[in-house]
Amino acid sequence: MDTIYSILIFIVVLILYSQVIFQLKKGDDVEIYETDYTTNKDINANANLKQPFVFQFGEYDSNLKSMPLTKMVAEQGSFDVYVKEVADYHADRPPSSVVLSLSAANSLMKTDTEGKYFSSGNQYFIEETGIQRYYQQLDKYLEPALSVFSRYDLLLGSAGVTTPLSYHTFERRYIYITGGKYVVKMTPWRSTKYMALNKNYRDYEFSSPLNVWKPHDSGYSKMKFVDFNIEAGQVLYVPPFWHYSLKMVGTDADHVCHVFDYSSPMNILANAFSITNHLFEKYGPKAGPKENGKITTI
Incomplete structure (x- = not known):
């Protein structure tokens, strides 16, 4: 009987180990792929390859694509959003988030x-x-199947702004574009050794001070990037541990992105150290009102 239990325990441990290793696996093929959306199963099978890809998605959505920024400002303009300055990230100093109403944030970005x-x-x-x-x-x-956690985000920006070079640890991150045009730069995890990293566990945000759009760091020349364009109606799949930055180009349309993050139990287990730090810094006894800068309500 003990032998049977030992075998069962070994099998369970082996399965858990293999699943954790899979979650930490990192794609390194510096290419961007384009595919068609067919089914949830197929799109997530593609995502398991840990390579970035783009697909058309507008025909499956009837609500978010019908909510341009002007409509959101008219209907939800009094609700607050976080506004950040990208220079804080590039200067390698704790970034501050300013809380503005969506209406005020829109006015600020329009005049930026x-x-x-x-x-x-x-x-x-x-x-x-x-x-x-x-x-x-x-x-x-x-x-994806077996997902136990989901998080959604709304990404807005001024024309010409570039988002910080960032990575994530979720099992899936899909960025759905409903407004504007973008240029994207992505580089695999192996480029990490040529850059500094800032890990903001409180907000679960991982970024680099490297400005990939105006690089002055000698390490940049050693990195391999894939550059491509995306626009409204498309979804970008960002694999875990890939560094990426978006540049919002053009002034003919407001820039609006919707971010979908998902995690499975194995993904949470594989990233237990980072998640524990996040929970401790956000809810622990030393948690303050805001890490990495101030929050100002206007």
């Missing part, structure tokens, strides 16, 4: 001629305005 401001980390905005149900309606197309 230098491409300085973007807005992210807007989970509370999505929940409080009631538009979370529109994100959840798309889970049946994007959410």
